[in-house]
Amino acid sequence: MPVYFTKEHEWVRVEGDTATVGISDHAQEQLGDIVFAEVPEAGRRVSKGQEAAVVESVKAASDVYAPVSGEVTEGNRAVAADPSLVNSDPEGEGWFFKLKLDNPSELDGLMDEGAYREWIKTL
Amino acid sequence: MSSEVSDSAQELDKLPLDAWHRARGARMVPFAGYAMPVQYEGIMAEHLWTRENAGLFDVSHMGQLFIHGRNVDSALEALMPGDFQAAADMKPKYSLLLDDDGGIIDDLMATRRGDDFYVVVNGATKHGDIEVMRNRLPAEVVVDYMKEQALLALQGPRAVDVLETIIPGVAELGFMQARSFNWQGHSLWISRSGYTGEDGFEISVPGLAVAALADAICEHELAKPIGLGARDSLRLEAGLPLYGHDLDLDTTPVMADLNFAINKRRRAEGGFPGALRILAELQNEPPQKRVGFEIDGRQPVREGALVLDAEGNEVGKITSGGFSPSLQRPIAMGYVASHLASDGTTLKLEQRGKLFDARVVPMPFVPHRYYRKGAA
Numbered sequence: 001m002p003v004y005f006t007k008e009h010e011w012v013r014v015e016g017d018t019a020t021v022g023i024s025d026h027a028q029e030q031l032g033d034i035v036f037a038e039v040p041e042a043g044r045r046v047s048k049g050q051e052a053a054v055v056e057s058v059k060a061a062s063d064v065y066a067p068v069s070g071e072v073t074e075g076n077r078a079v080a081a082d083p084s085l086v087n088s089d090p091e092g093e094g095w096f097f098k099l100k101l102d103n104p105s106e107l108d109g110l111m112d113e114g115a116y117r118e119w120i121k122t123l
Numbered sequence: 124m125s126s127e128v129s130d131s132a133q134e135l136d137k138l139p140l141d142a143w144h145r146a147r148g149a150r151m152v153p154f155a156g157y158a159m160p161v162q163y164e165g166i167m168a169e170h171l172w173t174r175e176n177a178g179l180f181d182v183s184h185m186g187q188l189f190i191h192g193r194n195v196d197s198a199l200e201a202l203m204p205g206d207f208q209a210a211a212d213m214k215p216k217y218s219l220l221l222d223d224d225g226g227i228i229d230d231l232m233a234t235r236r237g238d239d240f241y242v243v244v245n246g247a248t249k250h251g252d253i254e255v256m257r258n259r260l261p262a263e264v265v266v267d268y269m270k271e272q273a274l275l276a277l278q279g280p281r282a283v284d285v286l287e288t289i290i291p292g293v294a295e296l297g298f299m300q301a302r303s304f305n306w307q308g309h310s311l312w313i314s315r316s317g318y319t320g321e322d323g324f325e326i327s328v329p330g331l332a333v334a335a336l337a338d339a340i341c342e343h344e345l346a347k348p349i350g351l352g353a354r355d356s357l358r359l360e361a362g363l364p365l366y367g368h369d370l371d372l373d374t375t376p377v378m379a380d381l382n383f384a385i386n387k388r389r390r391a392e393g394g395f396p397g398a399l400r401i402l403a404e405l406q407n408e409p410p411q412k413r414v415g416f417e418i419d420g421r422q423p424v425r426e427g428a429l430v431l432d433a434e435g436n437e438v439g440k441i442t443s444g445g446f447s448p449s450l451q452r453p454i455a456m457g458y459v460a461s462h463l464a465s466d467g468t469t470l471k472l473e474q475r476g477k478l479f480d481a482r483v484v485p486m487p488f489v490p491h492r493y494y495r496k497g498a499a
Contacts, residue, residue: 033167035446
């Protein structure tokens with residue numbers, strides 16, 4: 001399953017025409033203790049670059065952007081109920097939402113995992 | 124993901140513990156013109172540690188002043204609403220530097236040391252405060268900026284156990300009492316006070332000795348260094364205002380619910396800046412008051428959010444807000460029109476276009492646990 005990353009520190013894992021979206025381990029580490037997460041409802045349409053979810057740490061509020069366009073098929077109720085899941089397993093159980101891809105070619109502009117891990121070392 | 128963390132390229136001054144913090148894994152951020160530790164292992168863990176054990180805070184950015192000269196006590200009364208003439212020796216007092224309209228220039232702690240006063244002001248405002256004081260105090264009163272001194276705070280229910288092992292005698296201090304101590308040939312000024320709602324101490328130490336003292340404290344298994352992030356969440360839970368957020372030139376002591384800082388004799392006599400307005404606000408009511416808010420749900424409502432009445436009119440604003448680590452829910456403080464300031468009043472808060480149900484509640488949110496002699 002290929003995983004792509006954005007410069008805004010979201011990740012997208014693609015299975016067929018479904019994409020799962022979350023924030024990277026680097027992002028959760030920068031945010032610190034996450035105390036609130038708001039995920040989109042199934043059926044909502046999001047376009048690439050648009051705010052799709054909210055994540056708040058003790059210190060700050062951040063938007064999670066949709067890395068690709070599509071229709072949300074599921075928001076992760078588990079992170080809404082226990083936001084600390086984003087700290088403990090950001091790139092696994094701490095995902096935010098799944099969507100049905102409108103246009104798989106939007107993935108072309110994103111970084112692959114190796115490129116992302118190298119890039120964050122330069123930050 | 125958006126990020127509010129700014130990568131400031133501005134030149135930052137270094138405090139004496141700069142390398143000490145970095146060696147302990149602190150994340151350093153710009154604050155009051157200095158690079159300062161915002162967190163080590165994480166704000167939540169550091170906050171809870173301080174409520175249960177002892178947290179060591181570096182607050183060396185704060186301004187330590189020594190004010191002396193002929194009739195310094197009555198001279199200070201022309202700047203602040205406290206009773207400096209009758210101020211007891213070695214007893215820190217909270218006071219407010221006021222402008223001519225009664226607006227708050229800064230809040231501070233002032234301690235009489237014999238004929239002189241030791242004053243601690245906020246870091247971001249210290250240079251302005253010094254200028255105000257030098258301009259407004261008579262020529263024979265001198266304001267010395269003790270810039271070689273560092274300042275530590277050790278806070279929490281076990282702070283006394285930790286510090287007593289290093290500096291015997293500190294356990295004898297009562298709450299809001301101070302005196303000098305000697306540690307390894309260095310003179311320390313220690314007061315039993317702080318900004319977390321817990322028992323604890325504030326320690327003025329020469330900058331050259333502060334790293335050794337911080338090491339000695341953190342060698343104790345009950346003490347850990349704590350960053351500014353937890354300092355902010357701790358003081359918010361304790362209902363304590365922070366200058367530049369909950370207090371500023373547009374707020375008076377009465378609006379800020381700091382009437383205790385306006386001494387009884389001074390109320391009768393006046394003679395402090397803004398006395399006319401402040402005494403009128405005491406008599407009648409200020410237009411707005413600082414209050415605490417309890418918020419439904421889990422999402423933090425932060426500084427800048429609007430306070431709305433039932434009809435949706437703007438009636439105030441949030442000046443500090445966040446997620447309470449101790450209570451595991453959002454809390455906030457802010458200003459609201461006085462007729463809506465009583466406990467239990469339900470109001471709406473608006474943040475980024477979203478409405479939150481909130482209630483005015485008494486502060487502190489987490490009870491103070493200051494040391495009381497004979498108690499415990």
